[in-house]
Amino acid sequence: xxxxxxxxxxxxxxxxxxxxxxxxxxxxxxxxxxxxxxxxxxxxxxxxxxxxxxxxxxxxxxxxxxxxxxxxxxxxxxxxxxxxxxxxxxxxxxxxxxxxxxxxxxxxxxxxxxxxxxxxx
Numbered sequence: 430x431x432x433x434x435x436x437x438x439x440x441x442x443x444x445x446x447x448x449x450x451x452x453x454x455x456x457x458x459x460x461x462x463x464x465x466x467x468x469x470x471x472x473x474x475x476x477x478x479x480x481x482x483x484x485x486x487x488x489x490x491x492x493x494x495x496x497x498x499x500x501x502x503x504x505x506x507x508x509x510x511x512x513x514x515x516x517x518x519x520x521x522x523x524x525x526x527x528x529x530x531x532x533x534x535x536x537x538x539x540x541x542x543x544x545x546x547x548x549x550x
Contacts (some may be wrong), residue, residue: 444529451526452476460511460523460543460550464535469499471511471522471539483518485511504535508542515548522549 433439453459453476463470473482485507486492487499492510497503515523523543530536544550 432498435523437503440529442529444457446527447526451524453524453526457522457524458482458520459526460515460548461528462536462545463467464499464530464541467499469504469507469535469539471507473511473515473518481521483514484513485515490550499535501535501538504538505542508539509546512543512546515543523548 431462451459453474455475455477457489458475461472461474463472468487470484470486472484474489475482487497487507489510492503492507495506497506499507508535515521525540527536527540532540540550
């Protein structure tokens with residue numbers, strides 16, 4: 430019998446289990462990806478100081494100018510945009526945090542596009 434009943438509760442339990450092992454530092458920040466029904470958010474976080482170093486999302490002007498939606502193609506473009514912002518913030522190596530989401534679809538597209546554009550996981 431499971432303790433968690435809803436999908437959101439199950440995802441949050443997976444996220445907490447991952448966060449026990451994953452932590453971002455100044456040298457290797459955490460690349461956190463969050464996917465909602467309408468948007469996708471990416472953050473580069475230094476957990477030692479509790480500071481967000483760079484962000485990218487589907488709500489940004491640079492993303493909306495390309496007339497993309499937060500689907501698989503848009504997720505790949507967002508991964509590229511996030512990698513560019515990370516390079517601008519002098520971030521080259523990260524720890525990937527999928528936030529309890531399964532590693533497929535949009536989450537996988539973001540990770541692969543970020544790797545192709547120079548981020549090391």
